[in-house]
Structure formats: C-alpha cells, structure tokens
Amino acid sequence: MRTLFLLNPAAGKQDCTASLIPQIEAAARRAGLAEGEYTVCVTEYAGHARELAHAAAQETAQSGEPLRIYTAGGDGTFMEAMTGVQGFPHAAVGCLPYGSGNDFLRTYGTKEEFADLDAQLAGGEVTIDLLETNLGLSATICAAGLDAQVAYGIPKFRRIPLCGGEVAYLLSIVEQLCGHIGRKLTFTIDGEELTVDCLMCAICNGKAYGGGFLAGPEAVPDDGWLDVFIVRKVGRLTIAKLLGMYKKGRHFAHGQLTEEAKPYFIYRRARCVALRPVDGRGPIVATADGECAPCDTVTAALQPLAGRILLPKPAYERFLKKHAVV
CATH class of the missing domain: 3.40.50.10330 (Probable inorganic polyphosphate/atp-NAD kinase; domain 1)
Incomplete structure (x- = not known):
C-alpha cells in the first residue's frame, strides 16, 4: 500500500x-x-x-x-x-x-x-x-443564495488590514443585508418544477457547510438520496431567527420539517436538482465544497x-x- x-x-x-x-x-x-x-x-x-x-x-x-x-x-x-x-x-x-x-x-x-x-x-x-455539480464534485453540500453570497464576499474584506476571518465574515454579512434580499428561482427537482421567492437553498449529501451550519442535520451520504432545503424569502427582521434555527439544525427532525420551520422552508428528497434565476437580475452565487462563483444555472446530480x-x-x-x- x-x-x-x-x-x-x-x-x-x-x-x-x-x-x-x-x-x-x-x-x-x-x-x-x-x-x-x-x-x-x-x-x-x-x-x-x-x-x-x-x-x-x-x-x-x-x-x-x-x-x-x-x-x-x-x-x-x-x-x-x-x-x-x-x-x-x-x-x-x-x-x-x-x-x-x-x-x-x-x-x-x-x-x-x-x-x-x-x-x-x-x-x-x-x-x-x-454530487456532480457545475462547480465540480462535492462530498457535502451545494448551496445558493444569501449564504453563498456572504462566502463569495469574504475575500475582498480579508484584504483590508486587521480584517481576519471572523471580521471579514461579519462585514460580508452586513454588506449582503444592506443589499437586495432574496431571488426568484425556478427549481427542477427530479422533474418537479417549483418557482419560489427564495432567500437561499441547500442540496445536501452531508450534514454541514459554511463552517458548521447544519443545513442537512439528517443527511446520510451513502443512502442514494439528497436532502433539499429551500428557504423562502423573508424580511430582514426574520433572517436572524431563521439563521439561528438553520445553524443548529432545528429546522428538521425525524425525517420532516419541524413545526417552527414549516412556514419558511420547503423540503424534498431527490437525486437530481437544478435551479435558475427568473427575476432578470443576472447570475446567482453558488458554493460547493470550497468553490464559490456566480452561475446562470446551478445543477447537482447524485453519483451513487x-x-x-x-x-x-x-x-x-x-x-x-x-x-x-x-
């Protein structure tokens, strides 16, 4: 060996x-x-x-x-x-x-x-x-929307003196919250088509991304399925509540959305997911296992x-x- x-x-x-x-x-x-x-x-x-x-x-x-x-x-x-x-x-x-x-x-x-x-x-x-995605292979999660935009914005703040990882992360969050919140996206999930005013979404083969956000708290990486979570667009005052729930994995338990999460989340199990912006505002930022980029469409297909x-x-x-x- x-x-x-x-x-x-x-x-x-x-x-x-x-x-x-x-x-x-x-x-x-x-x-x-x-x-x-x-x-x-x-x-x-x-x-x-x-x-x-x-x-x-x-x-x-x-x-x-x-x-x-x-x-x-x-x-x-x-x-x-x-x-x-x-x-x-x-x-x-x-x-x-x-x-x-x-x-x-x-x-x-x-x-x-x-x-x-x-x-x-x-x-x-x-x-x-x-996961085979348009950003490359992924072992954990492919995500798009607010969280990916925050990750995409971090490097420019790291170039500022005294702006380490956490400071750069917080500055990127502030920048995104001061801008336009949410995107109108059309999802194709194993043939089902949904158009949603969306804050962010995660296609999960593993449990965590973004430095510990438990987007897929019950995802099993060898069961032949992806856990798909779509977070509906909400007002700025609700975002903090949602992110707290999302970070700790409180939105999902025992194979279904929690009662607290149901007004804000859409959940599907799937093997192939695609999404594209339909609001005329150009590409959406997506991320997958270290890669982060604006995309006209985001695709993720399970490779068993x-x-x-x-x-x-x-x-x-x-x-x-x-x-x-x-």
Whole structure:
C-alpha cells in the first residue's frame, strides 16, 4: 500500500507544514510505515492537489496497489484530491482538518478525531455518494443564495488590514443585508418544477457547510438520496431567527420539517436538482465544497457510491456499526 500526504500551506489561518511534517513522520514510524511507503508533498497552487492525486493514482493503477491520500487543508483541498482520483477504484482520500471550514468531517466525527494522525493511519476506507455539480464534485453540500453570497464576499474584506476571518465574515454579512434580499428561482427537482421567492437553498449529501451550519442535520451520504432545503424569502427582521434555527439544525427532525420551520422552508428528497434565476437580475452565487462563483444555472446530480474516503479509527468503527458491517 502506498500513502501520500498532500499539505496545503495556504489553507486555514496559518501554514501547517512546518509543524505537521515531523508529526506525520513520527506517526508513520509508529504505524510501521517504511520511508519508501509514504510521501509528503506540499501544494504550490490552486489545483495542485488534484494533479498530484491524479498522478499518484495513475502511477499505482497498473499494479492495483492500494493508494491512500490524506489532504491537510480544508474542504477545497480534500475535493481537489477526490476529483483527481475519480475513476481509480484502488485510491481513497482522507482529510486532516487544517482549513477554515472543515465541514466534510462533521458528518462523520469530530475535528479532534480527524486531526489524530495515529487514528487516521489505523482507520479504514468506506464508500459514499458524491454530487456532480457545475462547480465540480462535492462530498457535502451545494448551496445558493444569501449564504453563498456572504462566502463569495469574504475575500475582498480579508484584504483590508486587521480584517481576519471572523471580521471579514461579519462585514460580508452586513454588506449582503444592506443589499437586495432574496431571488426568484425556478427549481427542477427530479422533474418537479417549483418557482419560489427564495432567500437561499441547500442540496445536501452531508450534514454541514459554511463552517458548521447544519443545513442537512439528517443527511446520510451513502443512502442514494439528497436532502433539499429551500428557504423562502423573508424580511430582514426574520433572517436572524431563521439563521439561528438553520445553524443548529432545528429546522428538521425525524425525517420532516419541524413545526417552527414549516412556514419558511420547503423540503424534498431527490437525486437530481437544478435551479435558475427568473427575476432578470443576472447570475446567482453558488458554493460547493470550497468553490464559490456566480452561475446562470446551478445543477447537482447524485453519483451513487462514487467516492472512496478514509475515516479515522473511531469514525470508521461508528460507520461500520451503523451500517451493521462485521
């Protein structure tokens, strides 16, 4: 088996490479990995993790040698590597949480479990569904509307001196709330067409996005279904109430919307979702696992059991127990 560590120095608040490389080397020795059995690479530009993962998968494909890739970064770095190994059934990807969001892991366990290198190397591989979107592959959630607009606006505020992550996030929220709230969108959900005055929406394969918002609190990433939540347009005074409910996952329980959420949310289960603005105001901002961009249309189609992921030992054991695998 070959093991590859891909470290993104640009992820998160500070460069993780200086401290992480010696920790990886020590954990590899404890796991019994010889020097030639693992490689540590530092990414140099956007898309580099995808290229390195693809090259490693190609190199090991002929022999069929199992390939384990661990990305140290955020959801974007993880999905770059996942995209790079598509089509190679001998390759699986795991994540070490050194990004700003790390929402992928929230479906399976805690940040502490995923940061434990010994637990990672002692863990195992499972297969999950993926989303094929017009923004690229996604393991968790594709979203559009107010929340995506906030994420899209953060980078420009980070360029202002003394504007760190949280300050930039708050400034972006203020900017969006001072602008035009809501979009009129037409959704096509497994053939059903809905036109809605919409604040935001989330197409969920996993539970969380946006740094911990539990948009899909009961989403199961290997059940062959997407949980689709559409939030109706509301006044500014109601937005804070909705966001509080949404962040904690209080809008959905036991397979249905809660009574508190029913006036504001539309829920569907689906395998394919598309949406497009019909208000004449141009593209809508969408986001998916680290990618964020204005789109004329947003599409998300389920790819059943298309992703092979690595889970640290505690999360892997819970996954097996939940799925009654022995």
